Amino acid sequence: MAGHVDGNALAGPLSELFAFDPTTASARCASCGDTAVLARAMVYEKPHSFIVRCSACDAVLMVVLQKGDATEIDLGGLAWLRTLG
Amino acid sequence: MAVISRGFGSRRRESDDSLPPGQYLTKDFPVLSAGPTPRIDTADWEFSITNETGVVSRWNWEQLHALPIEDIDTDIHCVTRWSKLGTNWRGVSLDTLFKDVDTVYEHTMAHCYGGYTTNIPLADLLDGKAWIAFDFDGEDLDPEHGGPARLLVPHLYFWKSAKWIKGLQMLPQDQPGFWEQNGYNMYGDPWQEQRYW
Amino acid sequence: MTATVASVHPETASARSLTIDVPGWRGNIAGQHVDVRLTAEDGYQAVRSYSLASSGPGATLQLAVDRLPDGEVSPYLVDDVLPGDQLEIRGPLGGWFVWEPSLAGSVQLIAGGSGIVPLMAMIRSRAASASTSPFRLLYSVRNPDDVFFRAELETPTPGLEVTWAYTRATPTGWPRPTGRVTGDDLSAHCFPASENPAVFVCGPTGFVEAVANALVLLGHDPARVKTERFGGA
Numbered sequence: 389m390a391g392h393v394d395g396n397a398l399a400g401p402l403s404e405l406f407a408f409d410p411t412t413a414s415a416r417c418a419s420c421g422d423t424a425v426l427a428r429a430m431v432y433e434k435p436h437s438f439i440v441r442c443s444a445c446d447a448v449l450m451v452v453l454q455k456g457d458a459t460e461i462d463l464g465g466l467a468w469l470r471t472l473g
Numbered sequence: 474m475a476v477i478s479r480g481f482g483s484r485r486r487e488s489d490d491s492l493p494p495g496q497y498l499t500k501d502f503p504v505l506s507a508g509p510t511p512r513i514d515t516a517d518w519e520f521s522i523t524n525e526t527g528v529v530s531r532w533n534w535e536q537l538h539a540l541p542i543e544d545i546d547t548d549i550h551c552v553t554r555w556s557k558l559g560t561n562w563r564g565v566s567l568d569t570l571f572k573d574v575d576t577v578y579e580h581t582m583a584h585c586y587g588g589y590t591t592n593i594p595l596a597d598l599l600d601g602k603a604w605i606a607f608d609f610d611g612e613d614l615d616p617e618h619g620g621p622a623r624l625l626v627p628h629l630y631f632w633k634s635a636k637w638i639k640g641l642q643m644l645p646q647d648q649p650g651f652w653e654q655n656g657y658n659m660y661g662d663p664w665q666e667q668r669y670w
Numbered sequence: 671m672t673a674t675v676a677s678v679h680p681e682t683a684s685a686r687s688l689t690i691d692v693p694g695w696r697g698n699i700a701g702q703h704v705d706v707r708l709t710a711e712d713g714y715q716a717v718r719s720y721s722l723a724s725s726g727p728g729a730t731l732q733l734a735v736d737r738l739p740d741g742e743v744s745p746y747l748v749d750d751v752l753p754g755d756q757l758e759i760r761g762p763l764g765g766w767f768v769w770e771p772s773l774a775g776s777v778q779l780i781a782g783g784s785g786i787v788p789l790m791a792m793i794r795s796r797a798a799s800a801s802t803s804p805f806r807l808l809y810s811v812r813n814p815d816d817v818f819f820r821a822e823l824e825t826p827t828p829g830l831e832v833t834w835a836y837t838r839a840t841p842t843g844w845p846r847p848t849g850r851v852t853g854d855d856l857s858a859h860c861f862p863a864s865e866n867p868a869v870f871v872c873g874p875t876g877f878v879e880a881v882a883n884a885l886v887l888l889g890h891d892p893a894r895v896k897t898e899r900f901g902g903a
Contacts, residue, residue, distance in 0.1 A: 391875040393899040397719055399763035400705035409765040427766035427896075432507040435553050436669050437655050439507040446509055453656045455669075462655075475709040476672050476756045481746050482710025495714070501740055555740070 395429035398438060401452050404459040408471060416467040419447035426469070491548070493663035496556040502609075503555055504617045511587035511637050515621050520605060521640040524576040532570070534621070537605065540565045545604055547627040549634070550663040562625055564606030567598040578643040582650055583624055586637040590650035592659065593626060593633055595643070602628055605638060630661040630668070671695065675755045676730065681818045685784060686748050687723065687734040690757065698762035700725035700769050700795035701788045701870070701898075704733070707758040708743060718743040721788035721872070721898070722762070723819070725795045734818055736784035767870065767898045771799030775868060776861045779807040780851070780881055782873025785900060786818045789872055797827040805830040806867075808859050810851045810877065813839035833859040851877070853884040863889035872898040 399411045411427040422444035429449055432439040438452040442465070449465040463469075492498065515534040522530045532540075545562040581598065583591050597603065606625040607614050614620030619636025626633045632652050653659050658667040673690040680686045703721045724732040737748040751757075769777060769792040777796075779789040786809060796805055807826075811817055813836060826832050835851050836844065846855075861867035869890060871881050878899045885895050 391899070393875070394767075394897055396703070396764045396767050396898055399703070399765070400717075400719060400760050403760065403763065409763075412765045425766060427764070434505065434507055434655075439655070441508060448508075451655050455656065475707075475713075475715065476758050477711055478708040478746070478751070478757055479755050480750050481708040481716075482712065482714050499740055503740055554742070 392430040392432045392441070395425070395427040395431055395440065397431050397433070398426065398429075398440065398452060401438060401454060401459060402461070405461060410469060413469050413471050415449060415469050417442040417445060417447055417449055418465050418467040420445035421467070425472075491558065492556050493550055494666050496550055496554055496663065499555040499557055502557065502618060503551070503553070505551065505553055507589075508587060510616050511585075512616055513586050513621055513637060518621055519640075520570075520622065520638060522570060522574050522643070523640065524574055524643045525578050525645070526575075528575065530570070530574055537565055537607075537622070540569050543604065545606065545625065545627075547625075549627050549631050551631045552657065552661070552668050556663075561610050562604065562606040563608035564604035564622070564625060566601065567603045567605070568601065570605065571599060574643075576643045578645050580644040580647045582642045582644055582648060583633075583635040583638060584640045584642060585635050586639050589635060589637075589652070591633055591635050591652050592644075592648055592650045593624075593629070594647070594660075597626060597629065597633075598641075602626065628662075630658075630663050632657060633661050671759055671761075673731075673757045673759045675751055675753050675757070677753055678751065681734055682736075682816050684748065684816075685734060685736040685818060687732055687818075688747065688751065690731050690733065690759070692729050692731060692759060695729040695731065696762075697727035698722060698725050698731075699765075700791035701767045702762040702764050702791075703788070704731070704759045704761035704763060706733075706743070706747075707760070708746065709758070716743050719763070721791070723787045723790045723794070725791045726798065734784065734787045734790075767872075767896050769795065769868070769870065771795060771801040771803075773868070774803060776804045776806075776865050778861045778867040778869045779805065780810075780856075780860070780869065780871045780873075781807065782810045782851075782877035782881075783812070783816065783900075784818065785871075785873030785877070785898070787872075788898060789870060790819050790822070792870065793822075793827075793830060796830070802829065804861075806859070806861055807832045808835060808851065808855065809833070810835040810837060810873070812837050814841050851881055851884075853888060856881070856884055857888055860885075863891070866891065866894060869895045870898075871895065873900060875899045 402410050415426045416423045430441045440450045451462040453460040518534050548558045550556045603626045607622040624635040624638045673692045676689045676691050707717045709715045720733045735747040738744045878897045
């Protein structure tokens, strides 16, 4: 139970907000500049929230909050998110 | 309209009257983390309280252990619905640590190694309600469980018992910490089920 | 979407597979997962992600679930749920940890425990298609009783090689001693980095971490190594 899962786990919660699957998009960390597919980020699951961290520097990239049927994302740690191709 | 899954949740309700609502008993000590586990050498460890004028009271590991150490037997309740009854801790009371702190502010922000914060009213830290704990069940507190030392505020949900505690900052009014910004209740009373929002 | 449990089948002493019917399911690619939401009579809800062992266009899906000791959802799915019971599911989810028969090239699968589930979907997807991509599976389990999908994996389809690694107890006379998967196991039984295989690693966090690091040390391109860690409860 300790430890994290991969960014893949975000596909469900984020499907409420994105028309595409954002786990296949590349994301740039605002702290260290590392760019990686979101599916490679480290995801820590909490009840009602997912803390998403950069796999290079551990900084928080985003926080996904589930408030009842609503989903809210704090994208404060992302420089940008870009679809592949 | 949600689909009810027959029989789901019946185990969860097998609980006893000494438990807050919605909690179930566990004999394990589950770990719930939101980031990598910080490893802090006790030689580098320090706990501080900062008041409104910027005066900082500091204790290193030896200084903390030179203070009166209390045995604490208490129940703990995690927001993820497990409760553990009759846990045993050793630590220093916040009453002892606040004895010489000069403040009129009534709110605090707990700061941790690793960067987490959580807010707690000062009244919930005093009068024998909170400790800086470094020993669990007769052993040094594991890093996974917040060692070398964590805040222990057992009458609130356990996320308020900040792991890897580093210091308390006095605040003029209540402000949300990391967990509270991320959806957790500002106060966190398990008996009122103040879990989220 | 509302799913109805069609049948349940024990896989191990602590795990079972569930076949569910999902009217309106638009099919899925091998490796994708679903979020399962359970609602208790008092309104309490819990959501967990489970990999699918099935893929393709049909509306009948297979999940396989291992019971986690302090879990809230997995004990219900392993011990309590019966054919006819209903669950809510969302999916298919995840477009990254996937394999499609149209992809050419060698595929190395590495599973720890119940991490076999999405990899089984890839193995079945390959068998059901005309794909000639060579597959290898390295499957690490605690002991011989912990194997999922035993019958299918003991008689693999041509072009699939299966290597077993036991961490606690082996079948009698087994050549490899018990122990965690090491770099030596990976270099002895997996496609070498020089073949540039697509690598999929799935299992508990510690297993995935150790295997992925060892693969990179063996020269595998980190971009070709895809991981899926299983969380808890």
